Amino acid sequence: xxxxxxxxxxxxxxxxxxxxxxxxxxxxxxxxxxxxxxxxxxxxxxxxxxxxxxxxxxxxxxxxxxxxxxxxxxxxxxxxxxxxxxxxxxxxxxxxxxxxxxxxxxxxxxxxxxxxxxxxxxxxxxxxxxxxxxxxxxxxxxxxxxxxxxxxxxxxxxxxxxxxxxxxxxxxxxxxxxxxxxxxxxxxxxxxxxxxxxxxxxxxxxxxxxxxxxxxxxxx
Numbered sequence: 651x652x653x654x655x656x657x658x659x660x661x662x663x664x665x666x667x668x669x670x671x672x673x674x675x676x677x678x679x680x681x682x683x684x685x686x687x688x689x690x691x692x693x694x695x696x697x698x699x700x701x702x703x704x705x706x707x708x709x710x711x712x713x714x715x716x717x718x719x720x721x722x723x724x725x726x727x728x729x730x731x732x733x734x735x736x737x738x739x740x741x742x743x744x745x746x747x748x749x750x751x752x753x754x755x756x757x758x759x760x761x762x763x764x765x766x767x768x769x770x771x772x773x774x775x776x777x778x779x780x781x782x783x784x785x786x787x788x789x790x791x792x793x794x795x796x797x798x799x800x801x802x803x804x805x806x807x808x809x810x811x812x813x814x815x816x817x818x819x820x821x822x823x824x825x826x827x828x829x830x831x832x833x834x835x836x837x838x839x840x841x842x843x844x845x846x847x848x849x850x851x852x853x854x855x856x857x858x859x860x861x862x863x864x865x866x867x868x869x870x
Contacts, residue, residue, distance in 0.1 A: 655808065656693030661716050663691045665709050680704035694806065736781065738774075741790040742767050750790075774801040786810060 666676050677687040680701060689695040697705065706713045739750045747770045749763050765773050770789075778785045778801040786800045798810040829842060841861065847854035 654810075655696045658696065658716060659691040659693040661718070662697075662705060665711065665715065666691075669709055671709075676705075676708060679708040694802075694804070696808075736777075736783070736785045738785065738787045739790065740770060740787055741792070742770075743792060771799075771801075771807065774799075775805055775807070777801070778803045779805075 666673065671679075673687055673691070674684050677684045680687070681704065682701065686695070690697050690701070702713055702716065705716070740747045741750050742748075745767045747765050747767050762773055762777065774785055774787055782803055784800050784802050786798065788795060789797045789799070800808040800810050802808070844854055844858050844861070848858040
């Protein structure tokens, strides 16, 4: 099971070989040195948007083709902690981070059960170096997940799920719970569906305005 950078890199390598290009030749076409391209293809580094554009032009494909692979990493890996990577759950409270759970028990991990919040990233990088393998960490503030990162032995940090993405996920889950409570009232569900459509549909927006005016009159 691979992460996004690894899957993206493998896809570039596959497309490059399909075009009969060596790594050296493709690097020359996109204005990178071969070592930089090698790190992208091996999943160590991720390509910038400018590099992705140059790759698409050099390989004569749409940029979306780079992402045509089976995405299995995020959901499955975060559930199981497989791929032989330690998966840690770190909870912050009062500026102290506590390791609440881990998919791999080892003496090294047991030594860092509690640490200052401002030292957590540094400690995770050191841990990855000691274990000589990537370490994925779920960060929680009390009971709310605020992000997921993977730390690599070379010091690289990858945002698997950013704080913004986590905030969106939490709000969506909270909204789903509210909708479930309203599910017995068909009128409420129809209103919510219309409100969702109104974001991108002018007719739905106009219909929603009429309904809102009706609701407003009820409160006068």
